[in-house]
Amino acid sequence: MNFSKIAISCFAAFACIAASAQVNKYCMESPDGKLHADFWLQDGCPTYSLNYGETSVILPSGLGFEMRGVLKSEDISFAKDGGVIKKDLHPGIMLNGGFTVKEITHSSFDETWEPVWGEESSIRNNYNEMLAVMEKCSNDGVYKMNMRFRIFNDGLAFRYEFPSGQKHGYMVIKDELTQFHMADDCFAWWIPGDYDSQEFEYTASYLSEVPEKLPASLRSNSSTTPVDNSSVQSSLQMKMRNGLYVNIHEAALVEYPCMHLHVDAASHTLSTALTPGADGWKGQIQTPFNTPWRTIQVATKATEQLASRMILNLNEPCALEDVSWIHPTKYMGVWWEMIAGYGRWDYTTDFQTVKLGESDYASAKPHGKHSANNENVRKYIDFAAEHGFDQLLIEGWNIGWEDWANCNKDYVFDFLTPYPDFDIKALNEYAHEKGIKLMMHHETSSSPRNYERHMEAAYQLMNDYGYDAVKSGYVGNILPEGMYHYSQWMINHYLYAIKEAAKHKIMVNAHEAVRPTGLCRTYPNLVGNESAMGTEYQAFGGIRPGHTCILPFTRLNGGPMDYTPGIFEMDLKKWCGNDSHVNSTICGQLGLYLTMYSPLQMAADTPEHYMEHMDAFQFIKDVPCDWSESRYIDAEPMDYIIVARKGKEDGKWYMGGVTDEQARDFTIKLDFLPEGEKFTAVIYQDAPDADCFTNEQAYVISTKKVSSKDKLKLHMAPGGGFAVQFK
Numbered sequence: 001m002n003f004s005k006i007a008i009s010c011f012a013a014f015a016c017i018a019a020s021a022q023v024n025k026y027c028m029e030s031p032d033g034k035l036h037a038d039f040w041l042q043d044g045c046p047t048y049s050l051n052y053g054e055t056s057v058i059l060p061s062g063l064g065f066e067m068r069g070v071l072k073s074e075d076i077s078f079a080k081d082g083g084v085i086k087k088d089l090h091p092g093i094m095l096n097g098g099f100t101v102k103e104i105t106h107s108s109f110d111e112t113w114e115p116v117w118g119e120e121s122s123i124r125n126n127y128n129e130m131l132a133v134m135e136k137c138s139n140d141g142v143y144k145m146n147m148r149f150r151i152f153n154d155g156l157a158f159r160y161e162f163p164s165g166q167k168h169g170y171m172v173i174k175d176e177l178t179q180f181h182m183a184d185d186c187f188a189w190w191i192p193g194d195y196d197s198q199e200f201e202y203t204a205s206y207l208s209e210v211p212e213k214l215p216a217s218l219r220s221n222s223s224t225t226p227v228d229n230s231s232v233q234s235s236l237q238m239k240m241r242n243g244l245y246v247n248i249h250e251a252a253l254v255e256y257p258c259m260h261l262h263v264d265a266a267s268h269t270l271s272t273a274l275t276p277g278a279d280g281w282k283g284q285i286q287t288p289f290n291t292p293w294r295t296i297q298v299a300t301k302a303t304e305q306l307a308s309r310m311i312l313n314l315n316e317p318c319a320l321e322d323v324s325w326i327h328p329t330k331y332m333g334v335w336w337e338m339i340a341g342y343g344r345w346d347y348t349t350d351f352q353t354v355k356l357g358e359s360d361y362a363s364a365k366p367h368g369k370h371s372a373n374n375e376n377v378r379k380y381i382d383f384a385a386e387h388g389f390d391q392l393l394i395e396g397w398n399i400g401w402e403d404w405a406n407c408n409k410d411y412v413f414d415f416l417t418p419y420p421d422f423d424i425k426a427l428n429e430y431a432h433e434k435g436i437k438l439m440m441h442h443e444t445s446s447s448p449r450n451y452e453r454h455m456e457a458a459y460q461l462m463n464d465y466g467y468d469a470v471k472s473g474y475v476g477n478i479l480p481e482g483m484y485h486y487s488q489w490m491i492n493h494y495l496y497a498i499k500e501a502a503k504h505k506i507m508v509n510a511h512e513a514v515r516p517t518g519l520c521r522t523y524p525n526l527v528g529n530e531s532a533m534g535t536e537y538q539a540f541g542g543i544r545p546g547h548t549c550i551l552p553f554t555r556l557n558g559g560p561m562d563y564t565p566g567i568f569e570m571d572l573k574k575w576c577g578n579d580s581h582v583n584s585t586i587c588g589q590l591g592l593y594l595t596m597y598s599p600l601q602m603a604a605d606t607p608e609h610y611m612e613h614m615d616a617f618q619f620i621k622d623v624p625c626d627w628s629e630s631r632y633i634d635a636e637p638m639d640y641i642i643v644a645r646k647g648k649e650d651g652k653w654y655m656g657g658v659t660d661e662q663a664r665d666f667t668i669k670l671d672f673l674p675e676g677e678k679f680t681a682v683i684y685q686d687a688p689d690a691d692c693f694t695n696e697q698a699y700v701i702s703t704k705k706v707s708s709k710d711k712l713k714l715h716m717a718p719g720g721g722f723a724v725q726f727k
């Protein structure tokens with residue numbers, strides 16, 4: 001299409017003419033007309049801004065890259081003495097100036113698609129799109145870089161596209177120069193950016209306060225590449241002083257490093273801080289190449305942000321032909337007892353340094369606390385099967401746990417050989433007879449090369465014994481040394497593991513991997529990630545109440561979390577001498593099955609602890625983990641969340657809520673229920689004197705006849721919550 005015509009029609013349609021006669025602004029509007037974005041070249045620099053109605057959200061912000069060419073064979077010649085002569089490395093090019101716009105095209109898109117699992121059974125994907133084709137002529141040739149924008153009712157997204165057919169087909173990214181100049185010193189809920197982990201508690205502060213509140217030293221990793229000490233992680237939830245909720249994240253993170261956001265306190269400008277590789281460069285690309293989407297979600301209410309599906313919509317449709325083997329899964333685990341310190345993953349303390357293939361476990365002296373032993377596993381199988389669970393996770397089943405993490409050891413686990421007291425064949429058969437599956441555990445100890453070395457055999461072993469889901473993990477510093485968990489190299493590894501698993505019809509739940517960016521739409525066998533501070537920290541010193549009231553705005557924006565809820569015994573000292581305390585109530589734990597959406601939900605506590613509260617455990621047994629509808633009723637980041645959902649399979653409505661350290665009382669309209677029908681609401685709520693620090697197990701279960709015209713009064717204790725089932 002002819003560029004000038006499009007530009008003119010765009011100006012005519014949106015009356016969006018720049019103040020300066022020389023600057024052509026290209027404008028975009030969301031389908032409902034409420035969001036407006038402009039794109040233009042400011043002295044040759046790609047620039048954009050975003051408004052909600054009359055309100056400015058993003059002030060003019062620059063886009064671009066600093067690139068370096070790569071050494072190619074034509075840059076190398078051989079000297080007479082046989083030595084190698086390298087020409088000067090490509091000196092680098094700034095791709096944030098000197099551009100001209102060659103063409104602008106506009107289009108619209110509107111479809112409804114059905115996720116394999118999710119918070120609803122169908123999702124509308126509706127946006128207006130604009131593609132700006134650009135070129136920059138420099139001494140060493142022409143650089144082509146396009147910007148593709150999509151504007152939805154719930155936000156703006158854009159990505160960079162480097163088409164093929166340019167001289168520099170290979171480029172090294174020195175820096176991505178995307179800016180988000182916030183129109184306001186927004187209030188933000190953030191965790192520090194360390195390129196390595198999301199296992200932090202959140203800080204709530206104005207953007208201008210971020211640098212002073214960031215921890216001075218983030219990590220003791222051996223990486224040679226320093227951390228940007230002024231960056232926070234995405235998805236970053238913010239609130240403007242005028243009440244608009246703004247969230248910045250990325251979608252479809254593929255073959256590219258994870259983005260953190262550097263905060264300039266004075267101007268409240270956020271700019272991309274990409275995770276470096278061990279060599280200090282940010283990434284390598286080969287054209288044609290599209291970056292992940294940079295996303296700015298805008299909502300007038302907190303509940304709208306929670307209901308936004310923009311991140312999923314920006315991902316490619318499902319890449320798997322057959323998805324019949326992917327299913328929502330409720331599971332228990334031989335897990336919490338090790339996390340809390342009651343049992344152990346390893347089998348012996350006979351030897352400290354274990355060499356796979358050489359260590360003789362059969363003659364080693366067991367210390368007697370190995371949890372994954374035949375008898376204990378059978379006990380869990382019996383309980384999980386009796387109460388209708390789909391699967392049982394078992395950790396510590398395989399040899400190598402004697403010296404697993406942070407020993408800089410490449411060849412840690414073989415993912416194949418069980419400890420002598422774990423009869424893999426017999427236990428799988430026993431579980432299958434009882435109608436449940438065992439869930440595999442692959443702790444990689446952050447040695448991805450070793451995992452890839454064994455992956456095919458490890459997945460084949462799962463197929464042989466009938467496992468169809470794996471929990472993988474990446475604890476410790478990544479080997480090779482200096483590589484971060486969120487580097488491009490590791491991003492490629494995580495996706496490789498998901499794709500290889502799909503070939504074996506295996507569902508993946510990766511812990512300590514990069515936080516999700518909606519890739520589960522394309523690869524729905526990615527059923528979960530941890531990638532945030534999960535329940536385990538309740539046994540590592542405790543988590544402040546309110547943590548689970550922010551995660552759905554941030555971590556869960558890109559995909560579900562294996563948060564592992566369901567702890568009923570909060571006094572770990574009484575149980576196993578652990579000084580840590582679980583800062584929640586039993587009803588607070590029940591509420592999480594609604595507020596922390598995941599197609600993979602765990603009942604994390606032990607059979608013994610559930611047996612003491614079978615009436616409350618009933619809710620965990622009943623609650624589904626796949627939904628046809630979801631209604632966010634009320635929420636405020638890091639304060640509280642209330643949601644109602646309709647089970648995809650049982651067609652019943654459920655409602656749950658969680659609160660921070662403040663007790664809260666709500667009167668909730670039940671207008672989400674179908675009209676004209678009567679229901680029995682089974683209500684699980686904190687007792688009036690319940691408290692997440694002092695009286696965690698006090699709850700009241702009651703029933704009430706209700707219809708869509710009624711309201712329910714519900715109480716949440718400090719750090720507590722509620723759950724309701726409508727029968």
Ligand code: NOJ
Binds near residue numbers: 395512530
């Ligand atoms: C950390 C994971 O988050 C936890 O769930 C697991 O038990 C340990 N790593 C051991 O793999």
Ligand code: CA
Binds near residue numbers: 511512536
């Ligand atoms: Ca973890």
